Amino acid sequence: MRLRSALVSALAVGAVGAALASTATAAPAPAATAPDGVTNRQAVCPEKDLEVRAEPGSRRNVVRLDVVNRGDRTCVVDRIPTVTFRGLDGSAQPVPPSESGPYALARGERTYAAMRTADPGTVEGHVVRSLSVAADPSHRGVTFSASLVGMPDGIHVWEPVTTLWQRSRAAADRALADATD
DSSP, X not given: OOOBOOSSTTSOHHHHHHHHHTOTTSOOOOOEEOTTSOEEOOOBOOGGGEEEEEEEOSSTTEEEEEEEEOXXXXXXXXXXXXXXXXXXXXXXXXXXXXXXXXXXXOTTOEEEEEEEOOOTTOOSSEEESEEXXXXXXXXXXXXXXXXXXXXXXXXXXXXXXXXXXXXXHHHXXXXXXXXXX
């Protein structure tokens, strides 16, 4: 089984901003302008301000993800959703292959991703009873049971992939379809 290593889960919350700012390949988040005209980077969204959901996707080995910013200001999450599987190390690999970087979420904004794992009929890999989704690797995430994401016999984990956050559900579905073609 191949899983993306936990990129910055060991970093303290204060170090996440510095890690995101130092990512050269990521598009920068929009800057906020302070009253005195000084430009600052957006802060990582507090986990308590985010609503994270996972639900069955279009196929029996696909999970649709979304997150909405319920806070009172724009903030950033990582552009790669962190999807981990109970009892296994690592997380789903991003498609297309990408580096971590900031993804800005305005107040009330929702963003989408799709995750694919092994077909339930496969004999390779592992079967787990739950997965966890975090909008940023500095967050603990939300755990969803296999049955809640449409896999009542368990989640078959073998080379799982996830799209980057997308502006629409259709865009996330297209990104995942493009990755499997």
